Amino acid sequence: MGNPFKKIESGDKKVWITQPKEIEKILKRKEIALKIAKGKMIDNGGKIETAMQTAEAFGRGLFEELLKDESIEWTMDKWLEPVIKNIFNPMGTGATFTNISNDKAKSYIFSYGQSNEETDDRIATLFNYGFLRGIFRSAFPNGELILENSMVDGAQMDEFIFKANAVESDRLEREKIKNDYISKKILS
Amino acid sequence: MANVLIDGLKERISNAIKINQSIGILLPGNNYTDLIQAIFERIKENPNEAWVYLTVTKPYNNLIKQFEFLPECKNIKFIDCISRAAGISNPSEDCIFVESPTMLEKIGLEIMNIFKEVDDSTNKYLVIDSISNLIIYNEPGIVTEFFYHIINRTRAKDIHIISLAIEEEGLNQHLNRLIYLNDKILKVRDSFI
Numbered sequence: 001m002g003n004p005f006k007k008i009e010s011g012d013k014k015v016w017i018t019q020p021k022e023i024e025k026i027l028k029r030k031e032i033a034l035k036i037a038k039g040k041m042i043d044n045g046g047k048i049e050t051a052m053q054t055a056e057a058f059g060r061g062l063f064e065e066l067l068k069d070e071s072i073e074w075t076m077d078k079w080l081e082p083v084i085k086n087i088f089n090p091m092g093t094g095a096t097f098t099n100i101s102n103d104k105a106k107s108y109i110f111s112y113g114q115s116n117e118e119t120d121d122r123i124a125t126l127f128n129y130g131f132l133r134g135i136f137r138s139a140f141p142n143g144e145l146i147l148e149n150s151m152v153d154g155a156q157m158d159e160f161i162f163k164a165n166a167v168e169s170d171r172l173e174r175e176k177i178k179n180d181y182i183s184k185k186i187l188s
Numbered sequence: 189m190a191n192v193l194i195d196g197l198k199e200r201i202s203n204a205i206k207i208n209q210s211i212g213i214l215l216p217g218n219n220y221t222d223l224i225q226a227i228f229e230r231i232k233e234n235p236n237e238a239w240v241y242l243t244v245t246k247p248y249n250n251l252i253k254q255f256e257f258l259p260e261c262k263n264i265k266f267i268d269c270i271s272r273a274a275g276i277s278n279p280s281e282d283c284i285f286v287e288s289p290t291m292l293e294k295i296g297l298e299i300m301n302i303f304k305e306v307d308d309s310t311n312k313y314l315v316i317d318s319i320s321n322l323i324i325y326n327e328p329g330i331v332t333e334f335f336y337h338i339i340n341r342t343r344a345k346d347i348h349i350i351s352l353a354i355e356e357e358g359l360n361q362h363l364n365r366l367i368y369l370n371d372k373i374l375k376v377r378d379s380f381i
Contacts, residue, residue, distance in 0.1 A: 006273050010290050011327040019275040094247065094274045098324055108324065110246050110270060149217040156220040156245045156318070156354060 004085035005097075015098045018084050022092035022113050030091055033058040034127050041123070048126070048178050055127045059134020062087060067135070074139040076105050076164060083135065103164035106148075108157040125152045126181050129160075133174065136162055144170040147177055153184075193219075197226035197376065201350065204372050205313065210339055210349040212319075212370035217354050219376050220245075227315060227350065228255050231264050238306040239264040239313045240299055244321040247271040248283040265302050267295060289325040292334040299338065303347055314342060318352040319366055328362030335366055 005016040037054035044050040066086040071078045080097060088095055092113020099106045125147075133145040144166035149155035163170055204211045215223055231239050241264055243251065248268040252258045265282055269289040277285070284298050303312055316322075316338075322331045335351070342349055353367045367373060 006275070006288075008273070008288060008290055008325055010325065010330065013325070013327060015325055017270075017273045021275070094270070094276065096324065111250050111274075111276075151221070154218040154221040156217070156321075159217075 004081065004089055013098070014100055015096055016080065016084070016100065017097075018088045018093060018095045020089050020092045020094050020111065020113055023090035026087075026090040027092060027113070030058075030131070033131070034124060037127050037130075038123055048181055051123060051126060052130045052174070052178060055130025056134035056137075059131035059136075060138050061134075062131070063135045063138035067139070071139075074164075075102050076100055076162065077102075079136075079139050080105060087135065105162045107160045107162070109160070110157045122152050122181060122185060125150050125158070126177060128158070129177050132160065140164040142166060144173055146170060146173050193222050194226045194229065197223055198230050200374060201226060202230055204374055205348050205350060208348070208371040209343055210351070210370040211372045211374055212367040213350060213352050213374045213376060214355055214367055215352065215376035217356070220352075220354065223352070223376060224251075224317065225255065228258060228261075232257055232261050235261070235263050237263055237311045237313060238303070239315065240267065240302050241265070241315045241317065242267045242269070242295065242299065243317050244269045244289050244325070245317050247274070247276055248280065248285075249276070249278050267298050267302075269295060289322060292322075292326065292330065296334065296338060296341070300341060300345070303345060312345070312347040314338075314347055314349045316349065316351040318354060320352075320354045320356070320360075320363055323360060323363055328360065328366075332362065332366055335369060339369060 005018050008015040008017065033054070037051040037058075040054050041047060041051040067082050070082040077100065080100065084097075087093075092111070093109060094111030094113070095107050095109045097105050097107050129145065129147050136145050137143055143162065143164045146161040146163065148159035148161060150158050201211070201213070213223065231237070243266060247270050248266045249271070251266070258264070259282065265284070267284050267286060269286045271277065272285045273288045279285075284302075286295055286298065299314060306312055319331065319335065322334070339349065349370070351367070351370060353363055
C-alpha cells in the first residue's frame with residue numbers, strides 16, 4: 001500500500017500533504033464527541049475545562065484504538081504516518097506537515113472536509129486542539145501541542161506545532177488556549 | 189467593525205494597485221480572512237476587469253464555500269496548487285488545478301495562458317496567495333527566481349500583481365527580500381486602516 005500522504009521534497013525541504021478521504025463512521029464519531037463536549041460544558045455551567053478534558057479523552061481513545069500498536073518507541077515520523085492514515089485522512093482533514101524532525105513537526109490545516117463548523121466555531125477550534133493534544137501526548141507524554149494561528153481568528157490556516165520534548169514555556173499552552181477562548185467569547 | 193476593516197482594506201488595495209504594477213501586502217496572520225474578502229469584493233464590484241487568483245493556501249472549493257458570491261463572478265479564474273496534491277478533485281471551469289505547489293514553471297505558464305485569452309484593453313490583475321506559502325513547499329531561492337520571472341512577464345503584458353505574505357515572528361529573510369521586489373508594500377495593521 002502506498003503512502004497515506006503525498007511527499008514533496010525540494011532541496012532540504014520535506015513536506016507531507018494528507019490525502020483526505022472521508023469515512024463517515026470516523027467523521028461521525030468526531031462530530032458526536034464535539035457535541036458531547038459542548039453538552040458537558042453547558043451542564044457544568046460553561047466550564048471550559050470540561051470541554052477540553054472531553055476532547056483530550058476522545059483523542060486518547062482514538063490513540064488506544066487506532067495508533068497504539070503501530071510502534072513501541074515513538075518518533076515524529078513513526079507517529080505522523082499512522083496519524084495521517086488513521087485520523088487525518090478519514091476525517092477529511094487537509095493538512096500540510098513541514099519542518100519534520102525527530103522531535104518536532106509543524107502542521108498547516110487548510111481544510112476540515114465536510115464539517116464546516118471548525119472554521120467558524122470557537123469551541124470547535126478548542127476541541128480540535130484538545131483532541132489532537134490527547135492523541136499526541138499519548139505517544140509523547142513530555143510533549144506539547146502549540147496552536148500558533150487559527151482560522152477562527154481570521155488566519156489563513158490552523159497552524160499547530162507538535163513538540164515531542166516541550167520546554168517550560170510550552171507547558172502554558174493549554175491554559176493559554178482556554179483563556180483565549182474565555183476572553184474572545186466575552187468579546188464576541 | 190469587520191465591514192469598516194474590509195472597506196478600509198479594499199480602498200487601500202484599490203488605490204495602490206491602480207498606480208503600481210505590483211504591490212506586496214504584508215499582513216499579520218489574523219487579518220488574512222478580512223484581506224481576501226476585501227480583494228474578492230473588489231473583484232466582484234469591477235466586472236470589467238480580468239483577475240487570476242493563484243491559491244497556494246486554501247483549496248478552490250473552500251474559497252467558494254467561504255465566499256458564496258465567487259461562482260457568479262465571471263471575471264476571475266483560479267489556479268489551485270493544493271487540491272490535487274491533497275488528492276481532492278472537483279473539476280470546475282473557473283479553476284485550473286496544478287498537481288503540486290512545487291511546479292512553478294507550470295504555474296507560470298497557466299497564469300500567462302489565462303491572460304492570453306483576455307483582450308488588450310481590459311485591466312488585468314494577478315493575486316498570489318501567498319508568497320509565504322510558496323516558501324513552505326519550495327526552496328526560497330527557487331521562489332525568488334519564480335517571482336522575478338512572473339514580475340517581468342506580467343510587467344511586459346501590463347498585468348498588475350498583488351502578492352500576499354503573512355508576517356511571522358522572525359520573518360524569513362528570503363520572504364522579506366522577495367516582498368520588497370514589488371513597487372509598493374502595504375503593511376496591514378488594524379490601527380492604520
